[in-house]
Amino acid sequence: MNNEFIMQMRPLFGEEEKKAICEYMDEDGFITEFKRTEKFEQMIAEYTGAKHCVVVNNGTISLTLAAMAAGIKSDDEVIVPNYTMIATPNSVKMFGAVPVFVDVEPDTLCLDIEKVKSAITEKTKAIILVSANGRYPKPGINAFEKLASDNNLALIEDAAQSLGSYYPDGRHIGKAGVIGSFSFSAPKIISTGQGGALITDNDEIAYKLRRLKDFGRSGGGNDIHDSIGFNFKFTELQACIGIEQMKKLQLRVERKKEILSRYQHHLTGVDEVNFFDQDLECTTPWFIDVLVENRDALQLFLKESGIGTRVMYPPINEQEAYRVSGEHPVSQSIGQKGLWLPSAVQLTDEQIDYVCGKIKEFYEVSN
Ligand SMILES: *Cc1c(COP(=O)(O)O)cnc(C)c1O
Numbered sequence: 001m002n003n004e005f006i007m008q009m010r011p012l013f014g015e016e017e018k019k020a021i022c023e024y025m026d027e028d029g030f031i032t033e034f035k036r037t038e039k040f041e042q043m044i045a046e047y048t049g050a051k052h053c054v055v056v057n058n059g060t061i062s063l064t065l066a067a068m069a070a071g072i073k074s075d076d077e078v079i080v081p082n083y084t085m086i087a088t089p090n091s092v093k094m095f096g097a098v099p100v101f102v103d104v105e106p107d108t109l110c111l112d113i114e115k116v117k118s119a120i121t122e123k124t125k126a127i128i129l130v131s132a133n134g135r136y137p138k139p140g141i142n143a144f145e146k147l148a149s150d151n152n153l154a155l156i157e158d159a160a161q162s163l164g165s166y167y168p169d170g171r172h173i174g175k176a177g178v179i180g181s182f183s184f185s186a187p188k189i190i191s192t193g194q195g196g197a198l199i200t201d202n203d204e205i206a207y208k209l210r211r212l213k214d215f216g217r218s219g220g221g222n223d224i225h226d227s228i229g230f231n232f233k234f235t236e237l238q239a240c241i242g243i244e245q246m247k248k249l250q251l252r253v254e255r256k257k258e259i260l261s262r263y264q265h266h267l268t269g270v271d272e273v274n275f276f277d278q279d280l281e282c283t284t285p286w287f288i289d290v291l292v293e294n295r296d297a298l299q300l301f302l303k304e305s306g307i308g309t310r311v312m313y314p315p316i317n318e319q320e321a322y323r324v325s326g327e328h329p330v331s332q333s334i335g336q337k338g339l340w341l342p343s344a345v346q347l348t349d350e351q352i353d354y355v356c357g358k359i360k361e362f363y364e365v366s367n
Pocket of ligand 1 (some may be wrong): 058059060084085088158161162183184194195291312
């Protein structure tokens with residue numbers, strides 16, 4: 001095997017993306033969002049089975065707009081998992097809403113529904129459910145849908161890590177909430193450099209989202225504003241890339257599943273490495289996430305062997321940006337033991353075998 005450093009993740013773009021951009025540039029377009037963007041939106045709507053898709057400039061703003069379109073206002077409480085990318089709480093903090101951190105389930109790292117129930121107050125207006133690594137919560141999505149409707153809360157799905165993942169009832173993840181949000185940042189399963197998408201079946205919400213991202217314009221290109229809006233639009237160059245990436249999505253979904261299976265095959269029996277509960281029938285592991293013993297030493301050992309890893313998200317309530325007290329044992333243990341192994345879609349079988357061999361060497365398990 002060659003000695004190239006194995007990065008934990010790396011986006012993958014090819015000749016097709018390059019060609020699509022060159023073709024577009026020969027057309028004398030405006031680069032601002034137009035036909036290519038519409039096509040990209042249609043492809044996502046079709047893939048996820050949603051009535052509407054609205055793309056925006058990233059997967060954080062998409063959550064901000066989702067919350068605004070769902071009627072969340074400043075000082076409203078929004079329940080978010082204590083294990084997630086910081087973008088989830090920050091997206092509502094942005095307009096003065098209050099993220100309330102709730103611990104996650106140990107098997108899936110999705111919100112723990114019993115703990116969500118005890119966190120609901122009369123100020124709670126929404127739940128942002130994060131499908132961590134494409135997974136869905138154990139009690140089932142219906143339990144969350146019921147909880148939200150019984151308490152008159154908006155269920156918003158942060159499905160940033162879940163393109164290509166489904167609920168067991170066949171719905172694409174992101175379809176259960178009033179709005180589902182995706183991200184196309186560099187590490188995600190497909191990327192446009194930066195980018196986000198919102199899906200919804202609700203016509204009124206879709207209309208609100210389109211106005212929110214375009215200055216509150218009452219019609220395309222005019223300057224008549226009867227509501228407040230901003231500028232979170234996409235560009236045709238990103239759409240050119242996105243269209244080509246969407247064509248590759250299905251192959252990536254299959255490969256990501258093979259990658260996890262191969263890691264699991266090699267590492268079962270290594271007591272110091274523990275996988276989460278990934279339902280490979282329905283969901284697509286975006287990253288290879290594991291709990292490991294002696295994490296820092298393992299990470300260093302792997303680095304010296306030419307292997308990149310990444311520490312999983314620390315508990316958000318302990319981050320300096322928030323610093324709120326609370327007992328969240330699951331997210332705290334992820335903060336101590338959670339590690340992402342190399343997860344790029346272009347990883348070869350040979351590279352996976354090499355990584356697993358090195359992990360076994362570290363724990364002195366015979367190969
Ligand atoms: C990546 C990610 C985001 C943020 O998306 P950006 O496009 O980087 O803004 C939000 N939530 C989760 C769960 C993510 O993984």
